[in-house]
Amino acid sequence: MTQTRTAPRPTIPAPEKIPIRLTVNGVEMQLKLAPWTTLLDALRDHLDLTGTKKGCDHGQCGACTVLVDGRRINSCLTLAVTKDGATVTTIEGLATDGALHTLQQAFIDHDAFQCGYCTSGQICSAAGLIAEGKAKSADEIRELMSGNICRCGAYPNIVAAIQQAMGQS
Amino acid sequence: MINFQYSRATDLAEAVRLIAADPTAKFIAGGTNLIDLMKEEVEHPTRLIDISRLPLKNIEETAEGGLRIGALVPNSDLAYHPLIEQRYPMVASAILAGASAQLRNMASTGGNLLQRTRCCYFYDTATPCNKREPGSGCSAIAGLNRGHAILGTSDACIATHPSDMCVALAALDAKVHVTGPAGARAIAMVDFHRLPGDTPQRDTNLEPNEIVTAVELPARGFAANWTYLKIRDRLSYAFALVSIAAALELEGDTINEARLALGGVAHKPWRDPSVEAALRGQSAGRSTFTSAADLLLRDAKGFEYNAFKIGLARRAIVRALMQAAAGTPQSQPNKKIR
Numbered sequence: 001m002t003q004t005r006t007a008p009r010p011t012i013p014a015p016e017k018i019p020i021r022l023t024v025n026g027v028e029m030q031l032k033l034a035p036w037t038t039l040l041d042a043l044r045d046h047l048d049l050t051g052t053k054k055g056c057d058h059g060q061c062g063a064c065t066v067l068v069d070g071r072r073i074n075s076c077l078t079l080a081v082t083k084d085g086a087t088v089t090t091i092e093g094l095a096t097d098g099a100l101h102t103l104q105q106a107f108i109d110h111d112a113f114q115c116g117y118c119t120s121g122q123i124c125s126a127a128g129l130i131a132e133g134k135a136k137s138a139d140e141i142r143e144l145m146s147g148n149i150c151r152c153g154a155y156p157n158i159v160a161a162i163q164q165a166m167g168q169s
Numbered sequence: 170m171i172n173f174q175y176s177r178a179t180d181l182a183e184a185v186r187l188i189a190a191d192p193t194a195k196f197i198a199g200g201t202n203l204i205d206l207m208k209e210e211v212e213h214p215t216r217l218i219d220i221s222r223l224p225l226k227n228i229e230e231t232a233e234g235g236l237r238i239g240a241l242v243p244n245s246d247l248a249y250h251p252l253i254e255q256r257y258p259m260v261a262s263a264i265l266a267g268a269s270a271q272l273r274n275m276a277s278t279g280g281n282l283l284q285r286t287r288c289c290y291f292y293d294t295a296t297p298c299n300k301r302e303p304g305s306g307c308s309a310i311a312g313l314n315r316g317h318a319i320l321g322t323s324d325a326c327i328a329t330h331p332s333d334m335c336v337a338l339a340a341l342d343a344k345v346h347v348t349g350p351a352g353a354r355a356i357a358m359v360d361f362h363r364l365p366g367d368t369p370q371r372d373t374n375l376e377p378n379e380i381v382t383a384v385e386l387p388a389r390g391f392a393a394n395w396t397y398l399k400i401r402d403r404l405s406y407a408f409a410l411v412s413i414a415a416a417l418e419l420e421g422d423t424i425n426e427a428r429l430a431l432g433g434v435a436h437k438p439w440r441d442p443s444v445e446a447a448l449r450g451q452s453a454g455r456s457t458f459t460s461a462a463d464l465l466l467r468d469a470k471g472f473e474y475n476a477f478k479i480g481l482a483r484r485a486i487v488r489a490l491m492q493a494a495a496g497t498p499q500s501q502p503n504k505k506i507r
Contacts, residue, residue: 012215015174035175035217038204058205059272071245071274077204078275081175082197082219125271132270134249143502146405147269 020084024049025093033080040064040075043090051091051120055149062148065121065128066090072128074147091120094127102168103127106161114152122148126162138163170208174216178223181348181382187218189350189378196220196380198241198277201268202284209292211285211301225279225382228252234388237346240279240381244334245270247278256390258498259414262397263337265501269406279381282335282345282361285372286328286436287408289313299325300369307369315474316410319482320435322470326369330362330437331408337397339438340414340430343386349379358384362437369436391416391428396492398499398506399432400485405504409433411482413489422452429465429490434482441465453494455487462486 017032024047031046040057043049043066055063057076064076067089094101103123106112113119125148135141141159150158176194178184188194195214197203198221206212225239228250236252247253248264268276276284285291290298290308297306309317309327317327335358343358362373375381399412412432418425427448431439444465451457462483469479488506492498499506 012172012174014172018175035173036170036207038170058208059201062269062271065271072271073275074201074271077201077272079175079197079200079204079217082200082221128274129270132245137502139502139504143405144270147271 018081018084020081022080022083022085023087025089031080035079035081037080038076039066039068039078039080039083039088042080043075043088049090049092052124053117053120055117055121060149061118061121062125063118063121065125065148067124067128067131070128070131072125089124089127091124094123101127103130103161103165106164106168107158109164110157110161111154112157112161113150113154118148118150118152122150122158126158126165129162130166135162135166170204171210171213173207173214175219176216177219181223181225181380184218184220184223184380185349185378188380191216192377194218198280199243199275200280201272201276202280206285206292210294211292220380221277231385236386238278238384238386240277240383242278243274244268244276244278244281245273247334248273256392257337257341257386258392259337259340259390259395259397259416260334260386262498262501263333263399263412263414266397266399266409266412267333278334278384281332282381282384283373283375284331287331288317288328291328300328300365300372303368303370310472313474314472316408316433317472317475318435319469319471319475319478320431320439320466321364321437322435323365323367323369325367326365326436327472328365328369328436329408329433330372330435332438333397333399333409333412333432335362336412336414336430336432336438338384338386339440340416340428341386341390342428343384345381346383346385347375347379347381349376351376353382355385359438359440365436372436391418394419394493394496396489396498397501398485398489398492400481411478411485413482413485414438415486415489415493417448417453417490417493419453419494422454424448424451424453424457427461427490429461429486431465431482431486434469434478439465453490455491458487458490458494459483461490 053063055061059074059077194216225241296308394417401407414430416428
């Protein structure tokens with residue numbers, strides 16, 4: 001039962017790094033990346049934008065949520081090279097001129113986090129949710145935020161914070 | 170992650186040419202399942218061909234009164250498209266019952282069809298799995314099989330097909346348009362996915378160098394009497410233990426036409442024409458629906474941990490048909506099942 005079963009793999013040469021262009025939080029960035037670099041790793045390891053968190057790295061927890069061309073996605077399941085030319089907004093890009101984004105302020109007002117590890121993803125996901133305009137009720141917010149896990153269990157306060165921000169947007 | 174080369178296809182002909190030139194290459198669109206499987210070293214393509222920029226992102230009305238959905242339409246765009254919401258609410262509901270908002274923004278229509286089972290042994294490269302390594306054995310048959318199939322299983326594999334969208338597409342008689350080196354063809358949705366038999370490594374009847382280009386919905390959308398009822402271990406963002414796509418066409422209480430497809434119970438969306446034939450002409454109601462459920466589950470076979478699914482499916486079928494008959498489809502945000 002413990003025997004590892006893996007078929008022999010063909011050996012392939014290390015690929016050339018691929019030049020790509022991303023506009024991240026309003027700044028155009030030129031990068032050269034191996035094709036397997038995820039957008040999450042490109043942000044954290046190549047652009048030093050460590051606000052976006054690596055949780056499960058399998059698209060199950062939502063900690064890595066960022067906005068690509070205005071839509072919320074899991075950056076851990078996105079190859080950076082496939083997003084050449086895209087506009088990316090991370091948690092670092094939400095505040096304007098030192099003023100917190102309404103969602104950031106609402107999360108503070110409602111104490112919508114404990115350890116804070118999921119919070120960047122929660123806030124970016126909520127920004128996507130508000131832009132989508134499909135959630136009206138608390139039930140709908142809960143359903144459409146279900147891709148963001150909070151192991152501290154701050155969900156009631158997260159929903160309250162999003163409701164406050166929705167009222168202001 | 171594993172080492173691989175990357176190419177970007179600029180048109181459909183180039184995509185087909187690139188895939189035919191490299192037997193260990195794979196297409197990538199949304200990547201939500203493939204990237205995960207590559208991180209787990211379950212899939213190990215030597216080249217990814219990026220098709221995400223191909224012009225397959227339109228939803229168009231067909232001459233027959235249906236809709237043709239480009240293979241690269243994101244799941245969320247499809248679910249919220251006005252024509253889908255109005256004419257095919259079952260498709261919208263099934264899509265919104267699956268995955269998360271982020272994943273639905275990424276995942277493509279064609280990729281949803283091609284996602285692989287979430288059987289834990291398929292993912293665990295330390296254990297035998299006939300789907301991952303043909304001939305190595307099935308770890309699920311005598312293993313942790315709570316989520317596994319109860320219909321159409323084989324001695325080689327008891328995995329389930331994971332999609333919600335495909336269950337609705339199967340119920341509605343959708344067609345899958347594909348193209349490849351031998352040209353274009355259409356495959357009925359009910360024939361697109363396979364039962365495991367002794368070749369569980371093949372999930373679908375797509376040929377190796379073919380690409381899904383579109384999904385076509387026929388005119389009939391059953392927008393009056395339908396439901397998509399999904400039963401799972403938590404209220405959202407989980408794969409189905411059992412899901413039911415049910416649609417009825419009623420004249421008074423009499424059933425003129427019935428559609429019933431199940432998810433979470435088999436290696437493909439499960440449809441049984443004999444059950445739908447038996448429903449036609451009957452009076453809509455609990456006793457009719459209970460007989461239909463018993464007929465559909467006549468050959469169901471449970472394993473050590475999933476036998477509960479037979480009773481669950483029986484009750485879910487009856488409940489779903491009641492919801493469809495009453496014109497009160499299951500709400501996805503409000504989890505109360507009525």
